Amino acid sequence: MATNGANSTNGAKDNSSKFDPNFTQHVIDLMSPETKPRHREVLSSLIKHLHDFCREVELTQEEWIIGVNYVNAIGQAYRKNRNEAWRVCDILGVESLVDEINHTVVTEKDLSPTSSAILGPFWSPDTPFRDLGSSVVQDMPKDGQFTFFHGVIKDAETGKGIPDAVFDMWQASTNGKYDTFDPENQSRHNLRGKFRTDENGKFWFYCLKPTEYAIDTTGPSADLLKIMGRHPYRPAHIHMMVTHPEYIGVTAQLYPNDDPYLETDTVSAVKDDLLLDFKPIQNDPKGATLEVEYDVRLLSKKFKPDSTMLMQNANQDKF
């Protein structure tokens, strides 16, 4: 059992000395010897951090009740196409952090492949392959900015282009909606496409300059944003999922470098090497008014032989 709290006094902000120093270990030690090692590892760390949090802020009982009610409210707000716990994680940066944890590859040579960023809920396994140079814009919105997008998918170690790599992209239209969520304005596969790199690792196609949009502003997740005084906007972005059988795949989002929400992205998924520089062009054969060039750096699977792509089915019902 827990021992009676030692009443030692300590002027420092470290509150741990005021409270029973054995309590947290006591709770951890309640786990059975038969508990699976990974369960033990994760739950021990969870209990430790949960307790440290309570002690650090000297959580009052009233605040604890608010927290209890909040956790209950998250699950009560859950429904199809609305995964409230996922949203709260996004707002607290947890999805982006977990993405980093699972995609950081440490190499001896300090090679830097293109950063990973969260998949989001709108990737489709059915996106069609399109010819290099074709357009993903099936339904042109009036305020769309037609853009020529091109680049090279390179080996991060050798710098050489990778032939037959797949650049799978998807983006929202200017109304902030993706094709399947906007059947009145968009045909299926609008603003989606897979492109296979040529013999030099090059790919090129036409799309829209992406535009920013707000996440849903109701429910417990939005309440959390309000308490923190944060806006609900995501910076404009183009999603990409780049794959090749011999390379570690990269899923990320690419952002215009002049977007006003880069620094304050609701889901904290912006990274320095994921920025796009849109430049005006003239006399494009297909009438594009903007051009953007972006190269992707992939690491050979020899650096992480067990790497797999994201579990894409898990977040079908995210929003």
Add this chain to the structure above:
Amino acid sequence: MATNGANSTNGAKDNSSKFDPNFTQHVIDLMSPETKPRHREVLSSLIKHLHDFCREVELTQEEWIIGVNYVNAIGQAYRKNRNEAWRVCDILGVESLVDEINHTVVTEKDLSPTSSAILGPFWSPDTPFRDLGSSVVQDMPKDGQFTFFHGVIKDAETGKGIPDAVFDMWQASTNGKYDTFDPENQSRHNLRGKFRTDENGKFWFYCLKPTEYAIDTTGPSADLLKIMGRHPYRPAHIHMMVTHPEYIGVTAQLYPNDDPYLETDTVSAVKDDLLLDFKPIQNDPKGATLEVEYDVRLLSKKFKPDSTMLMQNANQDKF
């Protein structure tokens, strides 16, 4: 925005160096300058510990999804008389810890008042006062062990008895149920009573030796117990809430010192100074076969002028 993760290598178990060292502060800094100071303090600590937990165990995306689903399931299991988030907190020791944080009084003289323990959901504001020496057992169960309970409520500083202090007690019957949840077997106020101490601070009454019971073994909270290989039992206990206008009140639970679940209480609410020693007696005028003596030590409110009792309404719908 977050910077691209530094690829420094570090053989130690500290994983922080593998990941972007600025990410957590970035998320914290998204809070507006207008965020209330206490909100900022609590949320900053929460974000920090949540992120540290993810990095420490290198949480996989599959595990994160399990966690997301678990949080949603908590709220989905919530209903009247079933506060699932509260139950999960109890299993993780959080209610007991918050209770300690809110009731630890640090004095210069290292005085030790009787420890606090969680209120639980079964306290009643309507419990009647009873005469000293009377019994709370209105409905005697066949397997009940009739007990003479007596003690002194003392000033923890002077050791003197406190007249006119109130010892409010409640306990489950031998079937593990409290009166209002067991109308077929128990009349209202069965096994509940308030006693006012005499001029010497003494109180005495008759009750049952308490018996252990299991918490509900369904739902997400019980799943958590199973993963940890833990049993669902609470040690037998008598609840008490001791009050006096000039003293800091104490709410706690008292446990037979021979209970098999003291060390492994489901809600981690056992403390060394809350144990009862039940002894056989003979020739008791009311026929008690057991006797127990327990003194309570209260601290003057001068040590904590702003102390208040628990917010008792908040947990009416706990179970």
